[in-house]
Amino acid sequence: MSLGRTFILKTSALKPVESLVRKSFLFRPVVKRFIAGDTLEDAMKAAEELAKVGLMSSLDYLGENTASKEEALSAIHKYKEMLTRIGKSEFAAKINISIKLTQCGLDQGLEFAEGNYREVLRIAAESDTFVRVDMEASRKMIALGARVREVKWAYLEPAAVAFPEKGLVDQKFVEMAKLLLKEGNYPAIATHDENIINVVKTFAQEQSINKARFEFQMLYGIRRDLQDSLLAEGYNVRVYIPFGDQWYPYFTRRLAERPANFLFILKSFFKG
Numbered sequence: 251m252s253l254g255r256t257f258i259l260k261t262s263a264l265k266p267v268e269s270l271v272r273k274s275f276l277f278r279p280v281v282k283r284f285i286a287g288d289t290l291e292d293a294m295k296a297a298e299e300l301a302k303v304g305l306m307s308s309l310d311y312l313g314e315n316t317a318s319k320e321e322a323l324s325a326i327h328k329y330k331e332m333l334t335r336i337g338k339s340e341f342a343a344k345i346n347i348s349i350k351l352t353q354c355g356l357d358q359g360l361e362f363a364e365g366n367y368r369e370v371l372r373i374a375a376e377s378d379t380f381v382r383v384d385m386e387a388s389r390k391m392i393a394l395g396a397r398v399r400e401v402k403w404a405y406l407e408p409a410a411v412a413f414p415e416k417g418l419v420d421q422k423f424v425e426m427a428k429l430l431l432k433e434g435n436y437p438a439i440a441t442h443d444e445n446i447i448n449v450v451k452t453f454a455q456e457q458s459i460n461k462a463r464f465e466f467q468m469l470y471g472i473r474r475d476l477q478d479s480l481l482a483e484g485y486n487v488r489v490y491i492p493f494g495d496q497w498y499p500y501f502t503r504r505l506a507e508r509p510a511n512f513l514f515i516l517k518s519f520f521k522g
């Protein structure tokens with residue numbers, strides 16, 4: 251991970267910095283770029299707008315590492331609300347949800363979290379809605395026939411569990427993407443990296459892997475041009491739509507990924 255990215259992730263983790271960013275109006279325009287809004291209806295509005303042009307989506311209720319069982323149960327309640335709301339949408343087939351195990355109460359106990367997680371799956375099965383589990387913090391999935399979403403990784407991790415150099419991350423990402431395309435079950439290649447996307451497209455063509463057998467995924471507000479061009483080429487494209495008031499960790503990860511995003515903050519500052 252680059253020094254700049256590490257610096258932003260470490261600095262943004264400081265409580266005084268968090269409260270400054272949360273209170274300051276300066277960041278709101280930029281937060282809005284990456285996050286659909288505070289409410290489920292904000293997220294559904296974004297998802298249905300995307301669905302109208304053929305883009306699929308996965309709703310993410312922002313929040314992680316719940317501090318109590320009550321907090322976890324309120325997140326589970328929100329997940330159920332999301333599934334019920336999606337079931338009522340005319341675009342239900344294009345919208346699913348992404349959940350975090352640390353929001354299911356993993357820090358309150360494995361058994362507790364598993365019970366909550368299975369409850370969400372039970373509700374999702376009733377409306378036949380797919381549930382994605384986000385990876386947070388360290389093969390077997392292909393053998394299980396699991397639908398894998400491949401990402402480069404956004405969290406600060408020691409070299410023991412994460413490739414430190416970007417070049418190696420990209421190389422491993424391509425290797426894994428090729429394996430998933432050949433042997434995986436409808437894998438999701440989640441990246442905004444145009445070079446890697448072109449490598450994946452070429453590989454799929456060379457291996458006669460049908461476009462219907464995988465999807466590309468991107469984050470809300472990032473490379474909308476690429477989302478549209480892939481869709482126009484006939485690829486499945488899904489947009490990850492975060493919503494809720496627990497936006498700070500997600501927002502700082504987006505800034506850290508691309509420090510150039512600070513320019514938006516400066517622009518909004520001078521625009522006043």
Ligand SMILES: Cc1cc2nc3c(=O)[nH]c(=O)nc-3n(C[C@H](O)[C@H](O)[C@H](O)COP(=O)(O)OP(=O)(O)OC[C@H]3O[C@@H](n4cnc5c(N)ncnc54)[C@H](O)[C@@H]3O)c2cc1C
Binds near residue numbers: 383443503508
């Ligand atoms: C659908 C989806 C789900 C994800 N889920 C997880 C998860 O569960 N756990 C996890 O650790 N990470 C997750 N991530 C984040 C992921 O790990 C990467 O941090 C993120 O996607 C940026 O990496 P990249 O592959 O786009 O490549 P990079 O090499 O970082 O970027 C390639 C190019 O993409 C563009 N780009 C990338 N990031 C940004 C940005 N923030 N702002 C503007 N432009 C940008 C730039 O043009 C950049 O040159 C997810 C990402 C996606 C798309």
